[in-house]
Amino acid sequence: MTQHTFQLDREFVELHALLKLLALAPSGGAAKTLIASGAVSVDGRTETRKACKIRAGQLVRVADEVVRVE
Numbered sequence: 001m002t003q004h005t006f007q008l009d010r011e012f013v014e015l016h017a018l019l020k021l022l023a024l025a026p027s028g029g030a031a032k033t034l035i036a037s038g039a040v041s042v043d044g045r046t047e048t049r050k051a052c053k054i055r056a057g058q059l060v061r062v063a064d065e066v067v068r069v070e
Contacts, residue, residue, distance in 0.1 A: 014053065
């Protein structure tokens with residue numbers, strides 16, 4: 001399992017943008033497809049909303065990649 005830390009510079013980041021920024025998806029479109037397929041979880045729950053607002057303290061998981069948002 002690979003762990004990443006993402007430092008927020010604003011109140012939130014949309015889920016699809018986070019995946020693209022961390023190169024967990026090669027493009028925004030690929031990130032949206034990945035989310036829609038049910039392959040992404042936020043705080044242990046499957047998340048299918050591409051524009052879900054991710055805030056500090058949340059954990060995002062994609063396959064064996066885990067992102068802690070601070």
